[in-house]
Amino acid sequence: MSEFLSFTWLLDAASNAWGVRAPCFTALPLHLPGSSLAALCPLFWTEFQGHCYRFFPLNRTWAEADLYCAEFSNGYRSAKLTSVHSWEENVFVYDLVNSRVPGIPTDIWIGLHDRRQEGMLEWTDGSPYEYSYWDGNQPDDGIHRIPEQEDCVEIWYRSNSALRSWNDNSCDKAFPFVCKILTLDN
Numbered sequence: 001m002s003e004f005l006s007f008t009w010l011l012d013a014a015s016n017a018w019g020v021r022a023p024c025f026t027a028l029p030l031h032l033p034g035s036s037l038a039a040l041c042p043l044f045w046t047e048f049q050g051h052c053y054r055f056f057p058l059n060r061t062w063a064e065a066d067l068y069c070a071e072f073s074n075g076y077r078s079a080k081l082t083s084v085h086s087w088e089e090n091v092f093v094y095d096l097v098n099s100r101v102p103g104i105p106t107d108i109w110i111g112l113h114d115r116r117q118e119g120m121l122e123w124t125d126g127s128p129y130e131y132s133y134w135d136g137n138q139p140d141d142g143i144h145r146i147p148e149q150e151d152c153v154e155i156w157y158r159s160n161s162a163l164r165s166w167n168d169n170s171c172d173k174a175f176p177f178v179c180k181i182l183t184l185d186n
Contacts, residue, residue, distance in 0.1 A: 040183035042074070048092045052181050053082060055097045055108075059174035062152035065109045066124055069179035079181035081111030083123040085131050093178050094155060094164045101176075107169065109177035112153035114168075121153075125180065135165030 041052035060068060065081055072079040084090045097108055111124035121129050121139075135156050149170055156167035 040185055045181075046096055047183060049089065050183050050186055052079075052183055053093065053096055053178055054079075055100050055176065055178050057101055057176045060109075060177060061174050062109050062113070062171040065175075065177035066111070069124075069177070072179060072181065074181055074184060077182060079179040080123075080125040081109055082178040082180035083111050083125050083127045084133075085127065087131075087133070090131075090133050090155075090164055097155075097176070097178065107154040107157050107167070107173075107175045109152065109154055109175050110166070111180075112166070113151055113171070115151045115171065118151075133164060133166050135167055138166060139168035 041047045045052040045054045047053075054072075056065075056068065058068070062081075069079040069081050082093055084093060093108075093110070112121055112129070113124070114121050116122070121132075123129060138156075139150070139153070150168040152169060152171040153166055154169050154175060156165050157163075
């Protein structure tokens with residue numbers, strides 16, 4: 001069996017790079033020779049603990065990144081900005097980005113936010129907020145600037161900070177991002 005993709009070639013104006021955008025995919029299990037396991041993620045996505053992940057090296061605001069993720073569907077469920085529920089998943093997401101852009105000298109949007117109610121953090125995929133890996137005094141909601149202006153969360157890149165830690169930031173800043181969707185057997 002194979003996988004069917006509908007895709008469009010895109011030119012990203014910011015980076016002047018070509019890419020493929022697959023707003024809809026229908027993935028059928030792909031049986032690999034010598035393997036009894038079926039591929040449970042679409043092409044260009046990586047499986048980890050029952051979910052498929054994909055890093056997009058496109059600078060987007062948090063809302064634009066969330067909408068971009070939502071354009072990917074497995075037929076009945078849309079992708080979302082990634083949620084993170086364990087240290088292992090946090091390391092996986094960071095390493096996924098690092099494998100595509102070595103050294104990741106950038107911040108990465110994830111799906112955690114308090115846009116609806118200040119101080120009430122929630123994931124875009126509706127999963128419970130039970131794990132966090134905040135950096136130092138984070139979240140600080142931008143106490144160094146205008147209060148209540150940092151409602152979206154990133155995996156923070158700081159050479160002098162704990163790698164893989166989180167920071168709340170202005171949702172209007174543009175960063176690359178990671179999308180997440182359930183595997184086809186979930």
